[in-house]
Amino acid sequence: MSKITIVLHDLRGGGAEKMMVRLANQMVEDGDYVDMVLITGGGQNKAYLDSRVRLTELDCARTLSAFIPLRKALKDIKPDAILAALTHINVITSIACFSLGWIKRLSVSERNAFSLDKQVNSDPVMKLTYFIAPFVYRLIPRPVIAVSKGVANDLISTTIVRPKDLVTAPNPVITKETIDAAKQAPKHEWLLDKTEKVIVAVGRLAYQKGFDMLLDAMFEINKTLSCRLIIFGEGELRAELQQQIDTLGLTQKVSMPGYTENPIAEMKAADLYVLSSRFEGSPNAIVEAISVGTPVVAFDCPHGAREILKDGEIGALVENQNAKMLEAAIQEGLSQNKLSPTEPILTVEQFTSENSAARYRELILS
Known part of the structure; x- marks a missing residue:
């Protein structure tokens, strides 16, 4: 048994937060003994954290002000290994670990x-963080x-980070809980009482997710084929996207x-899942859709979709x-028809929580 601490900003409804909760669980x-330290606190994914994971919420207004509270929290916990996620959290956690002499952890x-x-991060502090991060990644002993x-x-191609400074690990997308x-019924009325084909998309209502392009495509499609689209998510572009829907x-x-x-459950009931993102890291929703046999169409965006869909073999790129x-x-x-009942999860087996946790444990404790 090892003592592992995961550091995040909060547990909002994003993919990174969801994956770290599943990894901790x-x-x-x-x-393992697992602690999770949040720079601020709260978020939709907090409800899904296993009660055996000890949660510490620092309630700091900004990441910059978190150094002393984070350092103290880590010193109190005394973990064998520390895992930070997201660029700005990586930087502040690295500084805290340097100050404790724990950078090897x-x-x-x-x-x-x-x-x-x-x-897409215009905040001056975030810009500075993105400038600093590659230098930090060169200095820390363990690979990113x-x-x-x-x-x-x-x-590797856009910063000073070298190939030896990096490793990869799959997200824990598929769990016993998922x-x-x-197996549960969907809740959206268009999926409960389906009168025509329904497309589902999931993600933050933000520029990155490209829902504006998906809406343009829906406008053209409905000239010849009547179908519906449900976009699950919240974000800063809600009003703008609603205006586009009304205008079209x-x-x-x-x-x-x-x-x-x-x-x-909503994906499983849908006829098609669409990823319209301009860029990604590893789009988890594609894995979820495949795992329940729903056909996928995705932009060949940087990055992850091509890897998950095996160069277009198991979904349209x-x-x-x-x-x-x-x-x-x-x-x-x-x-298209749904995949056969036995095929979906086997297709994306590397993304099970068991396989993901084993890989992360290997990397952070070796």
Whole structure:
């Protein structure tokens, strides 16, 4: 049994937060002692954290002000291994570990396309963090854990990080809980009483997710094929996307019901899952959709979709940000049948929580 601490900003409804909760839960299930330290606190995913994971919420207003509280929390816990996730958390945790003389205990994780993610963060402090991070990654003894080969290659090609500074580990997407959750009925009325084909998309309502392009494709598709789209998620572009829906006359064809506690049940009931992101790290929702046999159409965005879909072998890959090609692929995808009941999870077996936790444990404790 090992004592492992995971450091995050909070437990909001994002993919990174969800994956770290699932990783912590699997590790504690496997017998490790797991602490989770949040720089701020709260978030939708807090409810899913196993009660055996000890949670510490520092309630710091900003990451910059977290150094002393974080250092104290780590010193009190005295972990065998520390795992930080997301660029700004990686940097502040590295500084805290340097000050404690514990840098050999630290592993950091990059969850997104570094070169693209930094472009959409306009905050001056975040810009400085993205500038500093590659130098930190060169200095720390343990390699950075990237969620996909694409994320690793992006860091190598756009920063001073070297190939020897990086390793990869799959996300813990499929768990006992997600398998049970998939057996539940969907809650959206369009999926409960399906009168026409329904497409599902899941993600933060933000520029990165490309829902504006998906809405343009829906407008064209509905000229010849009547179908509906449900986008599950919340974010800063809600009003802008709703305006686009209204302008395109898609009010009866597109629904944005907000965050859902059980996206995998909604995906299972859908006829097609679509990933319209401009960039990603390792899009977990694709794995979830495949695991329940729902056909997938995805932009070949940097990064992760091509790896998960095995170069298009188990899902349609579309030229990145080409809305016309997305439109055609969706129309073709809506004509596909579900995968056979035994095939889906075997196809994405590397993303089970057991396999993911074993890989992370190997990397952070070796």
